[in-house]
Amino acid sequence: MSGTPTPTPAPSLLEVRELCTWFGPDDAPVRAVDGVSFRLERGQTVALVGESGCGKSVTGLSIMQLVPAGGRIVGGEVRLGGKELIRLDRQEMTRIRGRRMAMVFQEPMTSLNPLMTVGEQIAEMLRRHLGLTRGQATGRSAELLAEVGFPRPRRLLGEYPHRLSGGMRQRVMIAMAQSCDPELLIADEPTTALDVTVQAQILELLRGLTARADTAILLITHDLAVVSETADHVVVMYAGLVVESAPTRVLFSRPLHPYTQGLLACVTSITQAKKRLRPIRGTVPAPNALPTGCRFAPRCPRAFARCPSAVPPLVEVEDGHQVRCYLHPGGTR
Amino acid sequence: MSGPALLEVSGLTKTFPVKTGLLQRAKGELQAVTDVSFGLDRGRTLGVVGESGSGKSTLAKCIVRLYPPTSGRIGFRGADIARMGEGMLRARVREHIQMIFQDPYSSLNPRHTLYSIVEEPLRVHRRLPAEERGYLVDAVLERVGLDPVLRTRRPHEFSGGQRQRIAIARALVLNPDLVIADEPVSALDVSIQAQILTLMQDLQEELGLAYIFISHDLSVVRAIADTVIVLYLGRVMEVAPADRLFACYAHPYTQALLSAVPMVRTDEEERPPRIILAGDQPDAANPPAGCVFHTRCPYARNRCRNEVPSVRQIADQTEGHRIACHFPLSG
Numbered sequence: 076m077s078g079t080p081t082p083t084p085a086p087s088l089l090e091v092r093e094l095c096t097w098f099g100p101d102d103a104p105v106r107a108v109d110g111v112s113f114r115l116e117r118g119q120t121v122a123l124v125g126e127s128g129c130g131k132s133v134t135g136l137s138i139m140q141l142v143p144a145g146g147r148i149v150g151g152e153v154r155l156g157g158k159e160l161i162r163l164d165r166q167e168m169t170r171i172r173g174r175r176m177a178m179v180f181q182e183p184m185t186s187l188n189p190l191m192t193v194g195e196q197i198a199e200m201l202r203r204h205l206g207l208t209r210g211q212a213t214g215r216s217a218e219l220l221a222e223v224g225f226p227r228p229r230r231l232l233g234e235y236p237h238r239l240s241g242g243m244r245q246r247v248m249i250a251m252a253q254s255c256d257p258e259l260l261i262a263d264e265p266t267t268a269l270d271v272t273v274q275a276q277i278l279e280l281l282r283g284l285t286a287r288a289d290t291a292i293l294l295i296t297h298d299l300a301v302v303s304e305t306a307d308h309v310v311v312m313y314a315g316l317v318v319e320s321a322p323t324r325v326l327f328s329r330p331l332h333p334y335t336q337g338l339l340a341c342v343t344s345i346t347q348a349k350k351r352l353r354p355i356r357g358t359v360p361a362p363n364a365l366p367t368g369c370r371f372a373p374r375c376p377r378a379f380a381r382c383p384s385a386v387p388p389l390v391e392v393e394d395g396h397q398v399r400c401y402l403h404p405g406g407t408r
Numbered sequence: 409m410s411g412p413a414l415l416e417v418s419g420l421t422k423t424f425p426v427k428t429g430l431l432q433r434a435k436g437e438l439q440a441v442t443d444v445s446f447g448l449d450r451g452r453t454l455g456v457v458g459e460s461g462s463g464k465s466t467l468a469k470c471i472v473r474l475y476p477p478t479s480g481r482i483g484f485r486g487a488d489i490a491r492m493g494e495g496m497l498r499a500r501v502r503e504h505i506q507m508i509f510q511d512p513y514s515s516l517n518p519r520h521t522l523y524s525i526v527e528e529p530l531r532v533h534r535r536l537p538a539e540e541r542g543y544l545v546d547a548v549l550e551r552v553g554l555d556p557v558l559r560t561r562r563p564h565e566f567s568g569g570q571r572q573r574i575a576i577a578r579a580l581v582l583n584p585d586l587v588i589a590d591e592p593v594s595a596l597d598v599s600i601q602a603q604i605l606t607l608m609q610d611l612q613e614e615l616g617l618a619y620i621f622i623s624h625d626l627s628v629v630r631a632i633a634d635t636v637i638v639l640y641l642g643r644v645m646e647v648a649p650a651d652r653l654f655a656c657y658a659h660p661y662t663q664a665l666l667s668a669v670p671m672v673r674t675d676e677e678e679r680p681p682r683i684i685l686a687g688d689q690p691d692a693a694n695p696p697a698g699c700v701f702h703t704r705c706p707y708a709r710n711r712c713r714n715e716v717p718s719v720r721q722i723a724d725q726t727e728g729h730r731i732a733c734h735f736p737l738s739g
Contacts, residue, residue, distance in 0.1 A: 126597035127568075226687075240688060241460075270459035270624055272685050275668035279684060297597055300627070300670035328674040341602035343627040345654055345669050350631060351609060354602035358567060 086157035087114040088291045089138070089259055094151035096130075096137045098362075105362045107133045107146065109315035112389075113308075117258065118289040120281070122306035122323075124296060124338075128359050129312040131295045135261045138293070139178055140168050155259065174204045177252035179245070181264035186248060187236040193220075193247050194232025200254045219250040223280055242273035249280060256288060263295040278305055299342050303327055308395070311335050314360055314370040317389060321396040331398040334371045369401065377402060413447035414585055414618050415471070416483035420444045420490075422463075422470050423478040426693050438693040440466040441642045443480070445719070446635075450585065451612060453619040455633030455650065457626055457665070461689055463642035464622045468588045471620065472507050473497055485585065503533045506579035508572070510591035516563040516574060522549075523559035526577045533582055544581060552577045552607060569600035573607070580611065588620040593628060605632055626669050630654055635728065638662050641692055641700045644719050648729040658722060658729070658736035660705045699734070707735060 094111045097104035108130040115121045123131040136142055138153050140160055153160045155175060160168065180186050188196055197219060198212035207215060213232065220228035223246040236244055245265060252260055262281065266274040282305065284290045294306055302309055302323065309326045311319040311334065319332040330336045337355035357374040360366055366373050368383035375382065381401045389399040422441040427433065441463040448454045456464050469475045471482060473489060482490040489501050506529075509515040516525055523545060530541045546556040552573045563571055572592060579587050589608070593601040609632065611617060623629050629636060629650075636653045638646045638661065646659040657663055667683040685704045690696050696703050702712040711734050719732040 126599060243688070271626065271665060271668040271670075272459060274670070275682060275684055278670070279682075298670070299598065300672050303672045304670045324674070327672055338598055339672065341598045342672050343601075343605075343625075343631040344671060345627045345630050345666060346671070347627075347630065348651055348654075349633070352602040352606055352631065354606055355599040358569065358600070359597075 086154065088117045088119075088156060089115040089293070090152070090154040090157075091134070091138065092152040092154075094134065094137055094153060095149045096133050096142055096146055097149050098146040103363065104149075106315050106365070107362060108137060110151070111310075111312070111315075111317055112151075113310045113317065113320060115259070115291045115293060117291050118285050119308065120285055120292040120294055120306045121308045121310060122294045122296060122302040123310050123312060124299060124302055125312035126297055126359055128314075128362060130315040131312050132263055134312070135178065135263050135293060135295050139172060139176065139261060141172075141178075170204075173200060173257070174255045175257050176259040176261065177255070177257045178261040178263065179248045179252050179265050181267050187244060189236055191235075192232060193234050193236065193239075197232075197247075197251050197254055200251055204255045215254070216250075219254055220247070222253070223247070223250045224276065240273075242269050242276065245269065245273075245277055246280065249277070249284075253284065253288075253290075257290065259291050259293065260284065261293045261295070264297070265294070266301060267296070267298065274301070281305060299327075299338060300344075311338075314365055315362065316370060316386070316399065317397070318371065318399045319397065320389075325393075325396055329396075331392065331396070331403055332371075332400050333375045333377050333402070337374075337376075369399075412483070412486055414450045414485065415448040415620075416481070417447070417471065418445040418481045418483075420467070420470060420480035420482065421478045422466050422475060436693060439642055439695070440692065441470065441477075443719075444637075444639075444642075444644055446637055446644075446647060448586075448618050448620065448635075450618050451616045452634045453612065453621055453632055455629035455636040456620060456622045456639065457624065457629050457636060458639035459624060459665075459689060461641070461692055462639040463692075464624075464639055465590055466642070467639070468507065468590050468620060468622055472505050472588055473501070503529070503582040504584050505586045505588065506582065506584045508575045508579050508587060508589040508592045510594050516571060516578075518563050521560050521562055522554070522566075522574060525563070525574060526581055529578060529582050545577075548577045548581045551611070552580070567600075568596055569603060572596065572600075572604050576604075576607065576611070580615070583615070584617070586618045586620070588622070590622045591624070592621070594623065594625060601628070608632065626654075626665060627671075638665065641690065641695055643700055644730070644732055645701065646729075646731045646733075647719075652729055656729075658731050658738075659733050660707050660737060661701050663737060664704075664706075699732070707737075709735065711735075 092112050094108055096108040097106050099105045111134055123134060125131050137148055148161055194216050197216040201207045201212040201215055216232060217228040220231055225231050266277050281292055285292055306323050309323050310317055313334050319335045330339055340353040355374055368385055369387055372378040372382035387399050387401050389397050391397050392403050420441060421443055424438045424440055426436045426438050428435040444467060458464050470477045477490050480490060481488050526545050527541055549556045554573050593604050621632055633650045636650050640661050645661045664683045664685050667680055687704055690703055698713045698715055699717050702708040717732045717734045719730050722729050722731055
């Protein structure tokens with residue numbers, strides 16, 4: 076940090092600091108999330124990207140305090156509007172979840188109750204968290220469904236989830252997540268199973284939320300093209316660690332980490348004629364057998380002697396652009 | 409290339425009965441694929457794109473004859489296999505057309521070892537001594553990048569990318585002419601997706617394979633296909649050489665599909681304006697009259713609501729650019 080004292084800024088909407096979430100036995104833990112830090116401001120979209128097993132989904136669940144069985148948060152801080160969430164009791168956390176932060180998942184069918192109508196599910200949220208009456212809740216449910224683009228929302232209230240298409244279910248989930256006007260929406264692969272035209276509708280919807288309601292979105296995805304079109308800032312994860320973090324345009328124009336560069340070389344594009352891709356060799360290391368030093372070194376085309384020595388630090392190389400790589404040792408801090 | 413194409417599909421139609429109620433009485437029919445025609449040469453890749461419900465997978469299953477087509481012709485190596493009986497298919501066709509699926513985990517028998525999964529097609533189709541089978545299996549495993557040392561492992565011990573390599577090895581062990589790949593990389597991470605696409609390209613070059621590559625991901629199709637066919641509700645909307653289709657598409661549906669594809673952009677690039685299609689796809693069992701796309705087409709006129717457009721060559725344009733639209737986009 077610079078030497079001159081600055082007035083304490085207002086806290087970020089979400090601040091994650093050195094978050095560690097481990098699974099399995101204490102003597103041989105699987106370090107799924109191993110010291111992840113980033114922040115998210117109101118109305119901003121930050122993307123957490125990386126391949127399966129990089130820890131992006133566990134990071135999202137840890138923020139919600141919904142770590143799956145077998146896992147535990149062993150260190151770090153998660154602050155929502157300055158308030159530390161990690162040691163809150165269950166009751167307090169339940170109030171925050173749904174009311175101030177909500178989450179949508181890749182497969183909405185698993186998070187919707189198949190035995191309740193769409194209307195009943197949204198109304199339940201509204202009555203529990205906002206104390207609306209049954210009549211008020213029904214009216215508001217219809218409004219919420221209209222906001223996510225259903226032309227005849229009243230008719231939809233009586234439908235069961237299985238009668239809806241994947242895109243419709245995802246819109247219902249977003250309507251539910253929006254029901255209490257949360258400050259933070261965590262979206263884990265919200266468009267991965269959808270057709271491109273439906274994906275475009277959902278992404279448009281998410282963009283609308285940040286613009287209209289000033290909702291902050293944490294977008295968790297492996298799809299770099301979706302990130303490019305939706306996020307303001309990107310955090311790239313590999314094997315439980317943040318390896319690069321930058322404003323979106325900067326990351327895609329000047330990626331610094333060889334892993335980010337490798338991922339971008341693998342991306343196919345409709346504007347690029349038939350071509351040979353340049354895949355990253357090898358596969359992601361198993362979380363219980365991480366290499367020493369830089370975890371990407373065994374697959375890295377630019378690895379050198381220093382890489383296996385110790386995990387490189389995350390250093391800031393320009394404003395808002397951080398990278399964890401010995402090729403860029405001279406950070407400004 | 410002269411002479412007949414490896415695969416020549418014309419007028420292919422597949423209809424399923426729609427059954428209802430406890431007694432499963434037929435209440436109507438669903439045309440999953442309607443009047444689809446195309447040709448494919450050896451060593452070339454046909455990309456098939458469209459949204460869910462567009463008939464992509466049904467088309468594939470008709471060509472490998474997992475489904476009997478309702479009508480139309482499937483010329484393969486000079487013979488019509490559309491109405492060929494199972495005995496003839498087995499003797500003359502099956503080994504030459506292989507298929508790869510999206511989720512190799514559900515298409516590989518979890519109780520079999522790597523070796524027996526890849527060897528099985530040889531046991532079924534070739535009368536060879538065990539030793540020779542072993543030699544062929546090892547060779548194909550090495551070719552797709554799997555260590556033959558792993559031959560006693562079972563599918564669950566492999567990663568998603570490795571399982572797709574197993575599926576490819578199994579498809580290639582009989583040295584087929586045509587491989588139909590249905591969303592082969594859709595379930596894979598980007599870096600693994602690139603590895604599998606590169607492997608498929610290398611194998612094509614070496615072995616002269618023809619691919620039918622089905623995907624909802626247009627950018628993946630762009631990377632591998634020579635020709636692209638765009639389906640909507642089981643009908644061909646547009647067919648063209650890939651370079652032409654992605655640059656000079658003429659069908660409003662192709663335009664909408666391409667405009668919806670997310671793109672990685674750097675500082676300099678701007679994205680083309682996005683056309684968001686209104687509403688949802690119509691029910692395939694009850695398709696709209698006229699052009700099936702008219703209910704969502706931003707340019708639909710009266711004629712589109714009443715008259716089915718036929719698939720026709722665009723006048724004075726690149727050979728092989730065909731479109732089903734009364735009012736093609738220009739430029």
